[in-house]
Amino acid sequence: MQRKSFGNMQCPIARSLERVGEWWSILILRDAFYGLTRFDEFQKSLDIAPNMLTRRLNALVEEGLLERHLYCEKPPRSEYRLTQRGRDFRPVLLALLEWGNKHFAPEGASVVLLDASTGKKVEPVLVDGATGKRISEAEHVMAAGPAAGEPIQRRFAGTAPRTAPR
Amino acid sequence: MQRKSFGNMQCPIARSLERVGEWWSILILRDAFYGLTRFDEFQKSLDIAPNMLTRRLNALVEEGLLERHLYCEKPPRSEYRLTQRGRDFRPVLLALLEWGNKHFAPEGASVVLLDASTGKKVEPVLVDGATGKRISEAEHVMAAGPAAGEPIQRRFAGTAPRTAPR
Numbered sequence: 001m002q003r004k005s006f007g008n009m010q011c012p013i014a015r016s017l018e019r020v021g022e023w024w025s026i027l028i029l030r031d032a033f034y035g036l037t038r039f040d041e042f043q044k045s046l047d048i049a050p051n052m053l054t055r056r057l058n059a060l061v062e063e064g065l066l067e068r069h070l071y072c073e074k075p076p077r078s079e080y081r082l083t084q085r086g087r088d089f090r091p092v093l094l095a096l097l098e099w100g101n102k103h104f105a106p107e108g109a110s111v112v113l114l115d116a117s118t119g120k121k122v123e124p125v126l127v128d129g130a131t132g133k134r135i136s137e138a139e140h141v142m143a144a145g146p147a148a149g150e151p152i153q154r155r156f157a158g159t160a161p162r163t164a165p166r
Numbered sequence: 167m168q169r170k171s172f173g174n175m176q177c178p179i180a181r182s183l184e185r186v187g188e189w190w191s192i193l194i195l196r197d198a199f200y201g202l203t204r205f206d207e208f209q210k211s212l213d214i215a216p217n218m219l220t221r222r223l224n225a226l227v228e229e230g231l232l233e234r235h236l237y238c239e240k241p242p243r244s245e246y247r248l249t250q251r252g253r254d255f256r257p258v259l260l261a262l263l264e265w266g267n268k269h270f271a272p273e274g275a276s277v278v279l280l281d282a283s284t285g286k287k288v289e290p291v292l293v294d295g296a297t298g299k300r301i302s303e304a305e306h307v308m309a310a311g312p313a314a315g316e317p318i319q320r321r322f323a324g325t326a327p328r329t330a331p332r
Contacts, residue, residue: 027180
């Protein structure tokens with residue numbers, strides 16, 4: 001893309017995208033959730049050029065999504081482990097998984113989410129944490145939050161629900 | 167990134183990423199959910215180069231996420247509207263929104279999700295659609311699905327829960 005920076009945008013989606021970096025970063029995070037920790041494991045899984053992998057791992061460490069741990073001093077070898085911030089990215093991966101299975105897997109699902117205790121396939125759905133109601137476009141709208149600056153307030157002017165957010 | 171194609175990978179996350187294209191595409195989809203439909207609206211919102219915007223819109227139409235509608239014949243002008251496939255991408259955007267608000271908004275949330283009928287702020291959480299149980303790393307694991315080829319089966323060998331998926 002030769003991306004311009006989204007960092008000065010207030011939009012939390014843009015900020016998230018900037019922090020994740022590039023597609024490779026998302027696949028690295030996916031592999032970290034699969035339990036991979038070492039440079040050569042990621043490289044083998046992703047078939048990615050070493051210099052690119054180094055760059056993406058460094059960026060993920062810098063953004064606080066992965067932590068580097070030295071597991072061997074001579075020669076120096078590091079492991080990469082998910083931080084809490086990295087772990088909190090899991091819903092994004094699961095949403096991508098669902099969307100991919102629904103729309104781009106004509107042969108059927110290759111990767112699924114299972115309930116570990118029952119082994120049953122799970123369909124992850126987004127609900128309102130407080131009420132359990134399914135999130136839908138009709139009933140749940142995005143709106144300017146308390147910290148919104150003027151551009152974001154303008155964007156949502158007229159689209160907010162009648163009742164003010166509390 | 168000068169991305170190599172992930173299309174021949176079986177992983178649904180990789181396939182999703184390939185279909186979305188680039189960060190710009192996700193921000194275009196976000197704006198489409200905000201109700202923008204016209205070229206100049208996207209351009210103004212995103213401050214993106216016209217040739218880049220044309221390319222991203224064309225790609226999103228090609229991948230079936232947006233539909234092009236001619237709203238003016240002379241001069242020819244098109245609107246871009248979300249398809250069902252595009253609308254199904256919303257959980258990914260909401261997951262990115264949550265993650266951004268949690269980790270990259272030290273000043274507070276600038277964009278929030280509201281219950282349109284009550285105006286209350288909503289925390290979207292992923293649950294098992296069948297049982298309502300919150301999705302967690304401890305209790306919900308990714309595993310090879312029925313259509314998994316050998317590489318994906320190998321990746322998950324030994325990590326699957328004891329009970330077979332049904």
